[in-house]
Amino acid sequence: MRRRILFKDEEIxxxxxxxxxxxxxxxxxxxxSERALAEDFxxxxxxVRCALEILVKKGVLVKRTRQGCFVAPKRIEFDLNNFRSVxxxxxxxxxxxxxVLLNFEILSMGEKLSEKTLLxxxxxxxxxxxxxxxxxxxxxxxxxYIIAEHVPGLTQQDVDQKSLSSxxxxxxxxxxxxxxxRLTQVYATDMEAELLKVKKDEPLIRYxxxxxxxxxxxxxxxxxxxxxxxxxxxxxxFA
Amino acid sequence: xxxxxxxxxxxxxxxxxxxxxxxDGEAIPGERELAAKYDVKRSTIKYALKKLEExxxxxxxxxxxxxxxxxxxxxxxxxxxxVQGNKGISALVRSYGIKISNVVLACGTITGNRFLESKLDLxxxxxxxxxxxxxxxxxxxxxxxxxxxxxxxxxxxxxLDFSMVSLYDYMDANGHMPEKFDQVLRVTxxxxxxxxxxxxxxxxxxxxxxxIGIDSERRIVEYTESYIRCxxxxxxxxxxx
Numbered sequence: 001m002r003r004r005i006l007f008k009d010e011e012i013x014x015x016x017x018x019x020x021x022x023x024x025x026x027x028x029x030x031x032x033s034e035r036a037l038a039e040d041f042x043x044x045x046x047x048v049r050c051a052l053e054i055l056v057k058k059g060v061l062v063k064r065t066r067q068g069c070f071v072a073p074k075r076i077e078f079d080l081n082n083f084r085s086v087x088x089x090x091x092x093x094x095x096x097x098x099x100v101l102l103n104f105e106i107l108s109m110g111e112k113l114s115e116k117t118l119l120x121x122x123x124x125x126x127x128x129x130x131x132x133x134x135x136x137x138x139x140x141x142x143x144x145y146i147i148a149e150h151v152p153g154l155t156q157q158d159v160d161q162k163s164l165s166s167x168x169x170x171x172x173x174x175x176x177x178x179x180x181x182r183l184t185q186v187y188a189t190d191m192e193a194e195l196l197k198v199k200k201d202e203p204l205i206r207y208x209x210x211x212x213x214x215x216x217x218x219x220x221x222x223x224x225x226x227x228x229x230x231x232x233x234x235x236x237x238f239a
Numbered sequence: 240x241x242x243x244x245x246x247x248x249x250x251x252x253x254x255x256x257x258x259x260x261x262x263d264g265e266a267i268p269g270e271r272e273l274a275a276k277y278d279v280k281r282s283t284i285k286y287a288l289k290k291l292e293e294x295x296x297x298x299x300x301x302x303x304x305x306x307x308x309x310x311x312x313x314x315x316x317x318x319x320x321x322v323q324g325n326k327g328i329s330a331l332v333r334s335y336g337i338k339i340s341n342v343v344l345a346c347g348t349i350t351g352n353r354f355l356e357s358k359l360d361l362x363x364x365x366x367x368x369x370x371x372x373x374x375x376x377x378x379x380x381x382x383x384x385x386x387x388x389x390x391x392x393x394x395x396x397x398x399l400d401f402s403m404v405s406l407y408d409y410m411d412a413n414g415h416m417p418e419k420f421d422q423v424l425r426v427t428x429x430x431x432x433x434x435x436x437x438x439x440x441x442x443x444x445x446x447x448x449x450x451i452g453i454d455s456e457r458r459i460v461e462y463t464e465s466y467i468r469c470x471x472x473x474x475x476x477x478x479x480x
Contacts, residue, residue: 005345005347005349005369005371006352006369007344011352013352014352014354014355015353017354017358018353018354020458021357026381028465053431054430054432057427057428057429057430057442058427058430058447059427059428059447061427075364076423080301080476080478080479081478081479082479102289114245115245118245118248118249120245125357140284160297167479171367176480177479178477178478178479178480179477179478179480180476180477181475181476181477181478182473182474182475183474183475184469184473185426185444185469185470185475192325203426203444203469205426207366209478211480213306228425228426228427228444231425232420232424232425233423233424233474234422234423234425234427235420235422235476236420236421236422237419237420237421238419238420238421238453
């Protein structure tokens, strides 16, 4: 006999995922019961349970105790070919974005920042820390380091409740053009856990980037940690 | 010293950039030449090469020079698409000089799966060739990849042994190399099946990476889902603003 390529639970999970993509099952909708699905697909309830579990792990469904499975909320998409601000990415799917400034100071780079930016230790930069919310749900802790010599006299008012890129453009005539970025998975520190209201050691996404302006100058190094279930990164090189 | 430290890293990265693509066993220029090329002291080059040797990207033979060390597939990148696409998201194994190998879990033709048909933009009932692989780096599991291609454009695909042959080499030879990609990346949790193959506990985080590739005729030639170990990889890309 030929080896099985897709097991029954995998087939069913894909079929359910297709119904979600097709919008036959909409965002937030509750899925039929395991029993109903089992009947629908003509399989055992165990098989349905495994299929649902696959989609829960994949983040396509969310499971609520004693209520069953629901189609997961849409993820905020970071489109890397059309790099928008976090705020715009959130608003793009019809949610509200809010950023709370936690800290603003000028500091001189220590060893770690110097390694990240390849600038000498002691280089002055503005350090900005924000907590980002989407619809009142804490989503990410954003740290940004702006090289001070490019933005002399940057003030707290410049960055509070304002997009950094528009401040840079309007006040300092700096237009950002590209960014080398890196994604890794990390675990929440005590502080991040508290801010994001997750357990300590909850997996988070660390999203770092070096941002350059048109003249090729390094303007900013950002280092954000984000909750894993609310976002995805996308890059598409064809229409 | 702080400056020096940054400098050697920059030089190391430039060496990787300039010579990382060279073939296994190829000799790269000598220390003196590199020092002139990058306009740094020879001691900096020496130090950068020493670090690269520790990372396994090069090996040095006394009196002969420095040579690229890699295995058949690029040792750094477990996501062939990204290298080809050259501007996609690439999954990089965190250390250089890793030996990549594949184990085929299952392969064969599937018909009637509407989900895969729609991902590949096929008509109902058109056959899909499935290739499920676990990819290992130095004999440790790195990723599990589920790849699907339209069978009709690769009629003899079932005859190949993909534990030996690279899928992209095969697709290229057939004139249907994926050239442009639509890629999505998330961090998800491992389900029992993926956890077992990646030798991690269920529920551990994993990168989930999905891509659709089109060839030069803009035909969808590939749909892949991969689960990639977070502890061994990172993703890099350049974003345009």
